[in-house]
Amino acid sequence: MVNASQPIWTHAHARPDAVALRIDGQEWTFGELRDGSAGWAGRLIHAGVAPGDRVLLAAGTQADWVFAYHGILAAGAIAVTVNPGSTFNELRYFLDDSGAVLALADDGTQAHVSRAGEELRVPVWNVNDAAEWTGPPVAQPRDVDPGDGAVIMYTSGTTGQPKGAQLTHRGIQGSARSVIEAIEITADDHFGTALPLFHVFGQVTIIRTAYEAGIPVTLLTKFDAAALLETAARHGVTLLAGVPTMWNAMANVGPEFDSLDFSRLRLALSGGAGLPTKVAAQFHDRYGCEILAGYGLTETAGVGACPRIGGPRKPQSAGVAWPGAELAIFDTEHRRLPPGSVGEIGVRCEMSLKNYWNRPEATAKAWHEDWFMTGDLGRMDEDGDLWVVDRIKDLIIRGGYNVYPKELEEILYTHPDLLEVAVVGVPDERLGEEIAAVIVLREGRAFDLRQMQAWMAERIASYKTPRIYHVVPELPKGSTGKILKRKIDRADVSSLGFRTVKASGAVHTS
Template structure:
């Protein structure tokens, strides 16, 4: 069956009482997950949602996210998932760009979605705990879709311009899930767990879809809190967990009452989203008796391209080797392959590579060349095929595993009447990996209070995108063309009195 929800139907038929989802004391069997998802899909169909229609989902990492996500797939809709911190302007842009016909929002994350729905005259389905759809006939089985049809639309800003919708196909989701099941050696006996956001491609493609494909149980935590995550690992006897570097670091710092004895079942820890320091990997192994394995991927590659797989030597500082079916090449600016060990741009080809950008043929043609995805990330391959990312896409900031694109933040800050020039940069931070910082040249005579500026910015930006560090200068450095030269900004040398 070619549908992202198909595996749930298969496991529900074979092992109906097996645990599919866990959230604290609440356990959902595969039969229950199938039945509630079928009912939700039936409601969407009754509301007029048809194959190919776009449905926007705003929900945290809770079982009800999974129900709404699967229910939309069941009817063949294209699912758009967004951060629960998204503001009304951010949601409105995605709704307009995608042509979404319905908004679905968790009951504690409705304010921004409600505003957009009201302004645009669109229906809003509020999801309460349980997510049981009432008054609609459930769907017997998921719609059988063509493998090259778009299944999800995930918006990402890239390094320039407004956010673009990444089209991931049915094949992208299914093939990536099955490849990960093989690479991670997942079986129905495994107990997967995560505190990652399921609206993000990592949580969605690596945790949710792969876990359901294997028939695992998946323990969900929202919001992430280090002690709660450690307690969940121990309580649910998890065998596999996934997170980003800030999560692993937070767990290490909160682990005084936890040790290897309580984590005997844990065999696999997965990390992505940013580079993980070798010291954290070693400390985690000593504390919990389990190694953290790093991988690499982008939204445009369904989150997974390379991995430090179990069958090979683990190399700290490397993001592993290409997953099955994936090819990695390092190329120079002209597109020619560079010698082994030399740094260049990472190019990918394989089953996870996106279909393209939604209604962006020019951007698609730029980033997809003869089936190859140009990542923009500088990296190098060694003689054994291990990939190391030596930097990241120009200017992008990774704060706590979330991608922050400076231009998007700058465009908002430039709307402030007292800001003349601004450069948004990443500053190293022990907790988040990087913190979002803004260097601002204000209007002569204006006095901008950083705290008030942050409050103002939060009206238009998700909280994690708002600059938490602010410093002021008379003017920003510029090149001959007038372009601001961020590389010449020395954060430590700037006046700290304005932070």
Template sequence: MTNLATLLTASASAHGDRIAVRHETTALTYARLDDLSARTAALLQTRGVRPGDRVAVIMPNVPHFPVAYYGILRAGAVVVPLNPLLKAREIAFALRDCGARTVLTSPMSAAEAAEAAADTEADCLVVEPAGFDALLDAAVPLPGVAEAKDSDLAVILYTSGTTGTPKGAELTHRNLLGNAATAVQTLFHIRPDDVLFGGLPLFHAFGQTCALNTAVAAGATLTLLTRFDPAAALETIRRDAVTVLLGVTTMYAALLHAELPEGFDAPRLRLAVAGGASLPVEVLHGFESRFGVDVLEGYGLSETSPVAAFNPPDRPRKPGSIGLPVRGVELRLVREDGTTAGPGEVAEIAIRGENVMAGYHNRPSATAEAIRDGWFHTGDLARVDEDGYHFIVDRKKDLIIRGGYNVYPREVEEVLYAHPAVAEAAVVGVPDAVLGEEVAAVVVLRPGAHTTAEEIRDHVKAEVAAYKHPRVVRLADALPKGPTGKILKREIAVPPDTP
């Protein structure tokens, strides 16, 4: 049996009395998490969920997320985690695309989720502590775990390129089990007495594999932070004696510059793991000096479950590098002609291994373009040194990473083009000292149209999640174009302080 939910059942059997999940004053033991997930599986079945069905989870980092996650898997269904900041339009697209028949949502997302569910005829269940827990208490726990093959889908993670609508990366039980096992055994060396920091969003691949599944696989504790704030993060690290810190660049920068509480101490902190975007070397060294812990950088994508490369703890570390391919994974740098690049040469990263997704849901052409001869082509450019360590150089795609969140320009541009005054639009990333990148839009108005940058910004803000809308909007007379009329984003320069 290879169902991903066996991570929980095995740890519940071996470590039933240990704390699996903490969140503020709430603590769930492995035995309790196991029981609640079994009751969730039973509840879903009574509402018509069958093996293979898609169930969306729209929640922040709260204990009900792992309850729902493993409950869906136990029932043999497929988890579709969605960002709780999404608007109804965005949620409805994902529900319709994957065919989700059920939505589990937290109160904070209930209104948007309910609107999207009504639009797609999905069953929407609000997971609020009192009412939902009463439903679980009345449910008879589902015995065992639904059988699953290695190749069966466990999770669909929505991502997108810069030239289309969001795509659902299909991750199998084998993909996610293998990546979690690799993280536990060879990368982080997680033990049952470890406490992992849960400030990464669990709907994202990084938080899901490296925090949730890794902690559960080892029988360790995951301490959740609903919304990252440096002061709250420092208090969580101190209060819960965190041993392994997981974060993105902006988190490390915020913790580096945050005021330490009087008497702050983190004697058990033994490892910090960075991913999501390149960590500036000065931030890395500053963090290590301040907190007395090594920071190890890695690399991955939603399509690779996500970890593909990491600075191994038992080998020399190279700051600024994403490290070496992890166990069960191969990396090669591919030139435009398909040949393999040599040391020092910049080329596109291609990945092959047990972590690579099955494909994009209902997107055969996109899958064929991304996975060629068994190699997933990432769109990221890198070089490799003589020791096999990889260094990210640039992103071939136009992806914007704002505060650790992926923002895809095409999606925002579609909303801009829906504005009646807009003739042309381009969305690009501009440097930001705090967030890494900020979202900027350059807009050309239709002849005779009149509007303001603020009004355009408000238009987009109403249609997309808060982290996606452009804080910087510039009205221009024209956009640079190539011979075929294609907008040349590389020639668009937008100062960060543009009004």
């Protein structure tokens, strides 16, 4: 039997009363998870949803999302999982582009999805009203080909419309098994996170891995540093997952959290963006838990690199290839580069996407032979350890010199006055691009331009030093908490960054 949802049936048969899911204090067993998923699969099949049909799922974190998602997979259909915070235009685009035959919404997305469905003549069901639709629950998931599509996730690009990355049953199961091996998951483990479920990190790396292994997942419907820490301590979470801004927030909560019991917490998994060394150290010092900052992509079902468990740590390295994957570095002509050279990261594994939905040209462009070309710059050493230098699109070329924002951000995060940082390039008539640091100050701190310039001069070459510092109350973030550089207004940064400098060297923070 091949179907990515099958492990739920297997674990439900072996341990029906074991806790599978916990959300905001409510619990569901593996037996209840199987029954909920089987019910949704039956409803979809009874409504005429055929293998390979796309079903849009636009809902927030809740048990009904988990049941419906696995029901879609069990029916042999393809789950199109989208951000419930999407606008009407975005939801209409996802519905139209995917060619979905049915859409599932919740109370929060119902109005937008129903309007889009009406325009496109696609039926819309409310995922919270399962009783309205009938159909006998399936006894077992439908058998599918391992290479059949299971999920479509839309990737947000800086230009053009988002592309739907189609992942396969083989891919998401292979990813889960890779995670289990890489971080040595056992039956005693317990995942906890506040990551959204429509994203590959929460959906595949956490949910699918947990149910492949038969362990529980505790979720928060929305990230809150205090709530996630309290939840992890109360339920004995062993594996905590998040993105860098989450670790930063949890590392900076008040001292009242130091008394919580984190004795069962053995590992934290970080993804979505580079994790500053200082943030990782602060979290470890407070909670006694190491953060494994790995590397993965939607297109590879979250697979990429991960530090070795119990192995030597190399500063700022993302680790070695996940089990079942290979990594290599390529130049612009797709020639493999030797250790130590910076080039584009390629990933070769069976977990990679089947295609970009209905985009053969984009699919072909993303591949070199059987290597998926990531669009990320990196280097590897003789041991196979990977350092992710930056996104190719984020590279700043200042006066002919390559400047990597991630390198500057790593330094700026060590400044005692700075809470969050994003380094971007802004247009410059003379140099082509100028380097700008968009920063959030810690509460009660002031910012002095001359002092910052002197502090940076001691730590990095002059040509890499930001010439613009723009102080903001907060940085734009996506639903996972990842800082979204594409939403930073370069024109504002360029103009306001210069204008906020007083003759005294002080900088306005308003």
